[in-house]
Amino acid sequence: MDDLARIAAALERLAPAPPAGADPLAHPAYVWRQNVLVAARAFAPLSLDLLHGVEAQKDALLTNLERLAAGHAAQDVLLWGARGTGKSALVKSVVGAVQGAGGALAIVEVAADRLDSLPQLFDAIAGVPRAFVLFLDDLGFDAAADARTLRSLLEGGAEARPANARLVVTSNRRHLIPRDIHEQESAINPRDAVDDHLALADRFGLSLGFHVVDQPLYLEIVRGYAERYDLPFEPQDALLWATKRGSRSGRVAWQYVVDLAGRAGKAL
Numbered sequence: 001m002d003d004l005a006r007i008a009a010a011l012e013r014l015a016p017a018p019p020a021g022a023d024p025l026a027h028p029a030y031v032w033r034q035n036v037l038v039a040a041r042a043f044a045p046l047s048l049d050l051l052h053g054v055e056a057q058k059d060a061l062l063t064n065l066e067r068l069a070a071g072h073a074a075q076d077v078l079l080w081g082a083r084g085t086g087k088s089a090l091v092k093s094v095v096g097a098v099q100g101a102g103g104a105l106a107i108v109e110v111a112a113d114r115l116d117s118l119p120q121l122f123d124a125i126a127g128v129p130r131a132f133v134l135f136l137d138d139l140g141f142d143a144a145a146d147a148r149t150l151r152s153l154l155e156g157g158a159e160a161r162p163a164n165a166r167l168v169v170t171s172n173r174r175h176l177i178p179r180d181i182h183e184q185e186s187a188i189n190p191r192d193a194v195d196d197h198l199a200l201a202d203r204f205g206l207s208l209g210f211h212v213v214d215q216p217l218y219l220e221i222v223r224g225y226a227e228r229y230d231l232p233f234e235p236q237d238a239l240l241w242a243t244k245r246g247s248r249s250g251r252v253a254w255q256y257v258v259d260l261a262g263r264a265g266k267a268l
Contacts, residue, residue, distance in 0.1 A: 045096035053217045057208040069103030075205030077168045084249030085210035087170040107133045126162040218248040225257040
């Protein structure tokens, strides 16, 4: 027994100490890693006026996060829709805008595979005199059962998120869980299957849709970036860039502008 105790003690001494968490009042952005807050190395969101074609979504999210920063009632948010349409960029830009206006708000990025540690994150920030956006990017579940933990944390569970925090989730799926035309055929009560699939999305008080970018809007986005960074461009060249990538989106527009800057020997 003594030998086992000595071995256990030696292993404890060899094990690395748990990392110290960053000051939750000191930084604009964090990553939730190893169950501690880690200050993000660089948080440089785009200016809100650079995001085109999402004015309604921009206004709704800004109003909601301003309320959160002020300590008022605010909603959990789901941003859903086509890939590359600016969902993640908008979240960061709105947080940056609230911070720039003096709002007591920080963003904490949480990886999709860390959902089970959210109660520990809630404990870490519950008593902090600051509001937090808990950002889950590109979230999706393969089955309704996988989403039940998050459903409980959003609403109805004993460990629901604290008053100074709201979840902001982006997803390519409107309901976060894939729908199948056969889901109603295998259920005793078909409505039960539908309700189970929709239950998570219904927990978000604010749901913002993002849709495919058409050609005029794509060129408007490119033009906005190009003017901001003093980069000349030809519309046909920008369209050719999008054609080669098989889509038009805010993401593709930014990638094109990055290429323009590289051609001109400029940094962004």
